[in-house]
Amino acid sequence: MANVTVVGAQWGDEGKGKIVDWLSNRADVVVRFQGGHNAGHTLVVDGKVYKLALLPSGVVQGKTSVIGNGVVVDPWHLLGEIAKIADQGVAITPDVLILADNACLILPLHRDLDQAREAASSQKIGTTGRGIGPAYEDKVGRRAIRVADLADPDALKPKIERLLSHHGALRRGLGLPDADATELFDQLMEIAPKILAYAQPAWRVLDQAHKAGKRILFEGAQGSLLDVDHGTYPFVTSSNTVAGQAAAGSGMGPKGPGYVLGIVKAYTTRVGEGPFACELNDEVGTHLSTVGREVGVNTGRPRRCGWFDAVLVRQSVAINGIDGIALTKLDVLDGLKTLKICVGYKIGDRVLDYLPAGMRDQAAAEPVYEEIEGWSESTAGARSFKDLNANAIKYVRRVEELIGAPVALLSTSPERDDTILMRDPFAG
Known part of the structure; x- marks a missing residue:
């Protein structure tokens, strides 16, 4: 039996949530491999509506659900989404949800920058203003804060200082006040225990699942025409949304994605x-x-x-x-x-x-x-x-x-x- 990768074949909103949910019945593991909480998935199960943005669709059915390293994660949004779906009767525990320990975080300063840039630009991109693009910029600029950094407070402080040295000039140029390093550190330390409860080497979990013969379903967000390389640039998202990203964004390797289903x-x-x-x-x-x-x-x-x-x-x-x-x-x-x-x-x-x-x-x-x-x-x-x-x-x-x-x-x-x-x- 093959693994399956689900991708949008248009500009997103093709109905991936329902299809992934339908396929989840037959999968053992569901994986998000790119994007952030800028793409919503709606599931309708027995008349009950679930709206997800960051959580993999498999969580509704209690399937092992992985947020891969290719995703940029707003930790506050993640905890809020977990709480929201819990109110609908779906409990999200570390046995169900696995968060890649090498995933990069979206911070409040990323949202500030995203919104300020869009407001100041004469050529609107159509960003959701949730900080996804700036977070990916910091990732490729090698200054991002990653999930694993939350477990090492002593190393986190200088990383925050380095990050803010870059953002300071950007913020001043856009008329934003300087970000406070101590405040950001305290905010991260406050949520660290809750986030780290879900953190694991996701690539290792997936490798073990694959070797055990588990069926793995890779869940894409957005659509192929929003891909940063292959989409209608510059009116695109900041990640690769095509099927090839399922390998890099999960750590599974090029043979992992299996059958590619376009929505x-x-x-x-x-x-x-x-x-x-x-x-x-x-x-x-x-x-x-x-x-x-x-x-x-x-x-x-x-x-x-x-x-x-x-x-x-x-x-x-x-x-x-x-x-x-x-x-x-x-x-x-x-x-x-x-x-x-x-x-x-x-x-x-x-x-x-x-x-x-x-x-x-x-x-x-x-x-x-x-x-x-x-x-x-x-x-x-x-x-x-x-x-x-x-x-x-x-x-x-x-x-x-x-x-x-x-x-x-x-x-x-x-x-x-x-x-x-x-x-x-x-x-x-």
Whole structure:
């Protein structure tokens, strides 16, 4: 049996939470390998809604859940999320949650810097303002505070001083007051025992699980088109969101991620700034937004909506090595008489079958559409492919052809069990 890596194949918000939760039933370990608490996952189990941002989705089912070294962790948010889900009857103990001891921390000064930069910039990136980007900057700058540092107060103090020597100039340049080293040290020491209770060498835990034949599910956050290398730069996140990061961000090695399942919404959405060739600002866009309930889980920001973009998803299939996709929110298309699928981009006198890297070309890209007949029958809640009407089946098959990957799972509502299994990812 294969391990499975789940990644978003668009700009995020594809419905990864539900799919990971569904797959968690058959997994032994669930791993987060990148990002921070800037991406929300919504799980609906027996009518009960769980909203997670940093915790792996497996915690709801009591599965061993790992926050890998590739994640940047706001320790205060983590403790708050643990407390919140505990209020819903889900107890998070060190037997369930494992936090990589070499993961880097998001500190209050990172949030300050994130928000101040966005406010001062004439070109908005669309950051959530939660400090994720600045935390990754400190990580690659080799000045970050890591989880393991909380266990060594004597070594932590000079590390804080070094960190603040860098941030001091930045803060003064943005009109922020200097950060207080003693205050930050005291804040970290206050939460250290609670955080360290979950800390372990995550790579070792995963290596032992792999050798024991456990099924490991790697849970990506955000989407491939927000990848810092492969996304619509600079309107991207600050980490690698593609499947290859599952190896580096967990310590499992390149063979660990196994079968790559790309999550793909039956239309396209995007939160925040950046190019979006297929965006609709008409009654169809309103339909997708309203019926699809397109509002950010964590931020409450409305999502921009548009037709399915096969060019982008085909590109994601290539850069992730996607073996199959989970197509979500098919039911949102119910009632639309005509559907459109983007099959190319017109830029000046050129027609491209890929998204170019340059900002100007991305902004100028106009979609080349193919039309397909819609349907009036409801697909909501369907649990068998034969329950779908003929036009819905044609739509699914055309999507497969255009993106070059088969549909492995088909989701027809937010409910966990409203999922059609067409190919088993864990079978490899």
